[in-house]
Amino acid sequence: MKRVYTVIAVLIAALLPLQAQSPFEQANTAYSQSNYAEAISGYEQILQDAQARDALTDDYAEVYYNLGNAYYKQGELGHAILSYERALRLKPRMRDAKQNLEFVEQRITDRIDDTRSFFLQDWLITLRNNFRESTWTWLSIVLFWLVLAGLLLFLFGREAALRKAAFHVAWISLLLTVYTGINAGTLHSRDAAQQEAIIMQGVVNAKSSPDQSGTDLFQLHEGTKVRITDTLGDWSEVRVAEWQGWIETRMLERI
Amino acid sequence: MKQRIAFILFLLVSAGLCRAVDFRAVGPSQVPANQPFQIQYILDEKGDDIQPPGMPGFELLAGPYTSTSSSFSFVNGKRTSTYQKTFTYTYLASKPGTYTIGAATVTVGGRKYRSNGLKITVVREEAAPASQSSSSHEQQQERSQSRQQRPQETSIFLRTVLSKSHVHEQEPLTLSYKLYFIGADNVQLAGVTKMPDFTGFLKQESDNEPLQAHIETYNGRQYNVATIYKVLLYPQHSGEITITPAQFEVVYTIPGDGQDPFGQLYGYQAHKTLKAPAATVQVEGLPQENRPKQFSGGVGHFTMTPSISATEVSANQPITLRLDITGNGNMKLLKTPEVNWPEGFDAYDPKVNNSYQNTDSGTTGTKSIEYLAIPREPGDYTLPPVTLSYYDSETNSYRTLSTPSYQLHIKRAQKSQDDGQVSDYSQEDIRQLATDIRYIHSDEPQPTADGAARESVVRTGSLAWWALYIIPLLLTIVLIILLRKYIRDNADLTQVRYRKANKVARRRLKRAKTLMETGQTTAFYEEIERAALSYLSDRLTIPTAELTKETISQQLRGRGVSETLILETDAVLSEAEFARYAPSSEQDKQAMYNRTEDLINHLEAEKL
Numbered sequence: 069m070k071r072v073y074t075v076i077a078v079l080i081a082a083l084l085p086l087q088a089q090s091p092f093e094q095a096n097t098a099y100s101q102s103n104y105a106e107a108i109s110g111y112e113q114i115l116q117d118a119q120a121r122d123a124l125t126d127d128y129a130e131v132y133y134n135l136g137n138a139y140y141k142q143g144e145l146g147h148a149i150l151s152y153e154r155a156l157r158l159k160p161r162m163r164d165a166k167q168n169l170e171f172v173e174q175r176i177t178d179r180i181d182d183t184r185s186f187f188l189q190d191w192l193i194t195l196r197n198n199f200r201e202s203t204w205t206w207l208s209i210v211l212f213w214l215v216l217a218g219l220l221l222f223l224f225g226r227e228a229a230l231r232k233a234a235f236h237v238a239w240i241s242l243l244l245t246v247y248t249g250i251n252a253g254t255l256h257s258r259d260a261a262q263q264e265a266i267i268m269q270g271v272v273n274a275k276s277s278p279d280q281s282g283t284d285l286f287q288l289h290e291g292t293k294v295r296i297t298d299t300l301g302d303w304s305e306v307r308v309a310e311w312q313g314w315i316e317t318r319m320l321e322r323i
Numbered sequence: 324m325k326q327r328i329a330f331i332l333f334l335l336v337s338a339g340l341c342r343a344v345d346f347r348a349v350g351p352s353q354v355p356a357n358q359p360f361q362i363q364y365i366l367d368e369k370g371d372d373i374q375p376p377g378m379p380g381f382e383l384l385a386g387p388y389t390s391t392s393s394s395f396s397f398v399n400g401k402r403t404s405t406y407q408k409t410f411t412y413t414y415l416a417s418k419p420g421t422y423t424i425g426a427a428t429v430t431v432g433g434r435k436y437r438s439n440g441l442k443i444t445v446v447r448e449e450a451a452p453a454s455q456s457s458s459s460h461e462q463q464q465e466r467s468q469s470r471q472q473r474p475q476e477t478s479i480f481l482r483t484v485l486s487k488s489h490v491h492e493q494e495p496l497t498l499s500y501k502l503y504f505i506g507a508d509n510v511q512l513a514g515v516t517k518m519p520d521f522t523g524f525l526k527q528e529s530d531n532e533p534l535q536a537h538i539e540t541y542n543g544r545q546y547n548v549a550t551i552y553k554v555l556l557y558p559q560h561s562g563e564i565t566i567t568p569a570q571f572e573v574v575y576t577i578p579g580d581g582q583d584p585f586g587q588l589y590g591y592q593a594h595k596t597l598k599a600p601a602a603t604v605q606v607e608g609l610p611q612e613n614r615p616k617q618f619s620g621g622v623g624h625f626t627m628t629p630s631i632s633a634t635e636v637s638a639n640q641p642i643t644l645r646l647d648i649t650g651n652g653n654m655k656l657l658k659t660p661e662v663n664w665p666e667g668f669d670a671y672d673p674k675v676n677n678s679y680q681n682t683d684s685g686t687t688g689t690k691s692i693e694y695l696a697i698p699r700e701p702g703d704y705t706l707p708p709v710t711l712s713y714y715d716s717e718t719n720s721y722r723t724l725s726t727p728s729y730q731l732h733i734k735r736a737q738k739s740q741d742d743g744q745v746s747d748y749s750q751e752d753i754r755q756l757a758t759d760i761r762y763i764h765s766d767e768p769q770p771t772a773d774g775a776a777r778e779s780v781v782r783t784g785s786l787a788w789w790a791l792y793i794i795p796l797l798l799t800i801v802l803i804i805l806l807r808k809y810i811r812d813n814a815d816l817t818q819v820r821y822r823k824a825n826k827v828a829r830r831r832l833k834r835a836k837t838l839m840e841t842g843q844t845t846a847f848y849e850e851i852e853r854a855a856l857s858y859l860s861d862r863l864t865i866p867t868a869e870l871t872k873e874t875i876s877q878q879l880r881g882r883g884v885s886e887t888l889i890l891e892t893d894a895v896l897s898e899a900e901f902a903r904y905a906p907s908s909e910q911d912k913q914a915m916y917n918r919t920e921d922l923i924n925h926l927e928a929e930k931l
Contacts, residue, residue: 092767099763118771127768134763168760205781209791216799224806256783 092131099134104141111135129158133165140172146290146321148172150266153293153323157259160198176291180309196251201259204252211248214241262322265306267292267315274313278303285313294320344368344431348424348438349538349545356419356445359384361545363538364410364438368431373410376425376440386412390508392536392547407536409547416445477506477577478546481599483566486683489605492561493622493653494716495527495685499553500569500599503539503546507575507593512551516596517570523606524564525656527555527681555681557653561608569599609714613721619660621713623652623685629709629726638701638736642668644694646709646726652716654679654686660711664696665704665731671695701735817864824861828854828923832916839912845903847912851919852899858923859892872896884929888922895922 089097095110114131118124136151152169155162196204218238225231258264267288275282278300288294288308297312298305304317350362364373364387373387387410410429416422421444426437479502486497504510536549551571558564574594609622625648632643644662648654654677664670674695679688698704706729715722781787831854838847860870863878872893879889895918902915 090767093765096763096765114768118768121771121773123771123773125768125771127766127771130764130766131768137760137763140760164761164764171758171760201783202781205783205788209781209788212792213795216795220799220802220806223803224810252783260782 095138096134099138099141102141104138107138108135108142111138124158126158129155129162129165132158133162133168136165136168136172140168145172145176146266146268149176149291149293150268150321150323153264153266156197157200157323160200173291177289178292178308180292196254199251201252201255204248204255208245208248208252211241211245214238215245263296265294265296265304265320265322267294267319268321269319272315272319274306274311274315276313278305278314282314286311288315293323296320296322344370344434344436346370346429346431346436346438348427348441350424350441350443351540351545352442353444353446354416356416356447359413359415362412362414362424362441363545364412364427364429365538366408366410366429366431366436367406369406369408370429370431370436372430374428375412376427378414378422378424380418380420380422380445381414381416384413384415386410388412390506392504392508392510392549405536407547416443419445419447421445477504477593478544479504479507479510479573479575479595479597481551481569481571481597482541483569483599483602485602485604488603489607490558491607491622491714491716491719492559492609493557493620493656493714495555495557495623495653496604497553497555497683498566498602499550500571502549502551502571502573502597503541504549504575505544505546507577510547510549510573510575513572513574513594515569515571517568519567519569519601521554521556521566522564523559524566525557525559525653527557527655527686528553555683555685556604557656558604558606561606564604564606566602566604568601571597571599573597610721615710615712615721615723617661617710618712618714618721619658621652621654621657621711622716623650623654623713624715624717625650625652625657625711625713625724627711627724627726631706631729634729635732635734636698637734638698641695641697642731644696644706644709644726644729646692646694646711648690648692648711649688651682651685651687652713654688654690657690657711657713659692660709662694662696662709663707664694665706667700667702667704668696668698671697698731698733701733704731704733705729706731817861820861821864824858825923825927827861828858831857832920832923835916839909839916844907844912848899848903848915851915852896852903855892855895855899855919855922858926862926882929884926888925888929891922892926895919 091110091114095107095114098104098110099107111131111134115124115128115135118128118131132151132155136148136155139145139148139151149169149172152165152172155165156169159165215238218234218241221234222231222238225234267290270290272288273284274286274288276285277283292308294306294308294315296304297307299317300314302317303314304320306313306315306320345367346364348362348364351360354360364375375387390409390411392407392409421442424441424443426440428435428437430436482501482503484499484501487494488496490496502510536547538545539548540546541548552569572594574592577591577593628647628649630645630647632641632645634642636642646660648657659673659675662670662673671694674693676691676693677688679686679690708725708728710723710725712721712723714720781791831850835847835850835854838850856870859865859875860867863875863882865874865878875896876889876893879892880886898915899919902911907915
């Protein structure tokens with residue numbers, strides 16, 4: 069009997085590689101064979117399906133990440149950056165995606181130096197971007213509960229030491245609730261309103277007004293991240309560091 | 324092929340001679356009737372006693388005229404001259420038809436040579452092709468026609484001849500300056516006045532053997548033609564490239580014309596500056612699409628033969644990889660392919676050995692490249708394939724040649740026995756060789772339910788989000804209200820009991836007095852004790868469960884009651900408890916009663 073099981077086990081093991089590959093594995097295989105165009109269409113299909121089913125969970129960060137790699141290998145830096153940014157929206161602390169994004173960003177034409185920012189602000193922004201909106205939301209909610217608990221203990225505590233501690237916990241928690249709440253709100257407006265976008269066109273001239281006859285103000289290249297501040301018809305007003313101008317919406321892809 | 328065999332046979336036959344004698348007849352294949360035409364017998368040796376073949380149906384108008392010429396070829400600055408003797412006969416045919424003309428014989432050094440035969444079709448005069456009126460030589464042509472009786476009319480000019488006028492970038496073409504002359508002897512190149520600078524081209528002087536003068540029909544006339552300059556050109560950029568005109572100086576002798584009584588008998592020297600016209604080359608750029616990244620710049624057709632000296636050596640033993648690139652094209656511009664030796668190999672600059680010739684169709688030959696590397700560390704390494712990409716001008720597409728990838732096994736270096744020294748060990752930091760993106764991940768996303776993404780997130784501003792703040796807040800508010808009320812209620816009860824404590828104690832004392840009078844001893848003490856305890860409980864707000872003598876003393880002490888009164892309280896409580904079970908007299912009871920009453924009065928005075 070034991071031998072029969074062994075035989076079956078061996079057979080199953082032998083048959084496993086013959087099993088149909090999942091679309092994800094197929095795309096990975098195409099990538100490993102340097103068949104990047106096929107890999108790209110494979111990943112895009114997976115993401116489209118998930119999006120259509122409204123099931124784009126954190127796990128799909130891996131798909132966006134691989135897609136970004138495939139786009140980079142094809143030389144499409146704009147799409148690569150967009151894919152990495154999307155991967156980081158789902159998993160803000162995905163190290164490989166961060167690394168590759170940084171790497172690809174060094175290869176684009178525009179180098180943005182926002183001279184107005186200072187290190188504390190940068191640090192706070194990095195901290196904020198390291199977590200998802202829902203993380204900040206939950207933190208804010210839990211901290212608010214802590215405020216309430218502290219308040220109750222302060223009011224009805226029997227011992228003076230306990231009441232004193234509860235008082236400090238309550239006011240610190242209240243400050244943190246406000247801070248985390250602001251972070252959640254900022255990320256919410258960024259993600260839900262899709263305020264950030266990547267330039268997809270090789271070279272774009274930003275104009276002073278939302279029409280072709282406007283004066284050219286400055287030039288942006290593929291892969292640069294911009295902030296959309298307004299839209300009017302087919303035009304979007306974008307901001308990059310201290311620059312601000314109008315660009316045709318079709319030149320952009322919102323993250 | 325046949326010609327070649329014949330030539331070889333001829334060589335064998337004339338083994339005594341140091342070189343073959345070329346004697347051939349040249350004539351038009353079609354002539355109009357009643358028009359003079361020429362047949363030339365060309366000999367490349369000094370010879371005489373020419374016997375023309377019998378020419379039935381043809382009328383000999385003039386001849387033989389003998390002319391000798393030298394032609395020159397410049398190859399790498401070396402001047403080579405060749406000798407040519409031409410016998411010219413002028414005939415006239417009157418009847419149309421096809422005629423076969425036999426061979427002529429000539430004597431060279433006592434030996435007779437036969438020329439080839441000719442076939443001439445004589446057509447009717449009207450059917451004769453109209454004389455071409457081509458641009459620059461029209462005048463000469465006309466002049467020659469008007470003076471047909473003078474077949475030796477001198478005409479000498481230069482032509483610029485391009486092998487191709489439409490080429491790809493880097494595709495070779497030849498440019499030759501051809502000297503056309505007729506009626507001139509001893510033509511010699513006296514100098515080069517102007518030479519184009521060939522801007523836009525890479526120039527390779529042709530290695531071809533010197534070209535001999537030959538007869539060529541140009542614009543309906545037969546000329547002696549000598550190529551005086553020939554160069555191989557590789558266009559370096561796309562577009563229209565113009566080659567500026569060149570200028571040469573020639574000297575020649577116009578032979579004397581015996582028929583002209585005023586002409587010179589022996590001819591005279593002439594000097595002329597000849598201009599070769601400018602030429603234009605259309606250069607098409609190499610296609611941008613499918614251009615390999617490591618395109619070597621080569622255009623043509625190549626093959627690559629790799630060979631490696633060894634794939635298994637000891638450390639510090641050299642390995643040589645040799646690539647033989649053979650083919651035809653712009654060999655000179657071919658970039659040396661790069662060999663990416665594995666880490667731990669000391670690579671040396673490649674040694675390039677070129678052996679190629681410049682022919683009309685481009686540079687042909689072999690480029691041998693030797694790459695030397697010395698492995699320093701033992702191990703198994705892979706030498707990645709070496710690739711050479713070029714544009715194949717035969718198939719008009721990019722091609723990439725590749726060597727196989729070699730597996731190199733490097734053995735540990737043999738240490739000599741007497742080498743007692745300990746080799747240096749050095750630690751190295753990790754060296755960055757290149758930067759690239761990190762590789763893709765293979766963790767497949769778990770199959771998710773529809774709408775899973777929507778449900779997993781509490782969105783700012785959503786109903787759930789508000790609920791998570793407001794419900795706990797409301798709960799807390801309710802809790803605060805309830806707790807406050809409870810405390811207030813609690814506080815009221817003790818207040819009541821505090822206020823009523825004295826009254827209750829008096830009532831209990833009165834009942835104890837009644838019991839004392841009726842002689843119920845146990846009940847009396849019980850009532851006394853209860854009166855004291857309930858008073859203390861209410862006044863000190865101690866729950867009955869925690870009511871012990873110790874807590875009472877502690878509480879009293881905490882409120883600053885004097886020690887005597889505390890002791891008294893303790894004593895009264897102890898006695899009341901003790902006396903309950905022991906027999907006692909009427910006086911004792913009275914005393915106990917008074918003592919308790921006093922205690923309560925004292926405590927009342929303390930305003931607990």
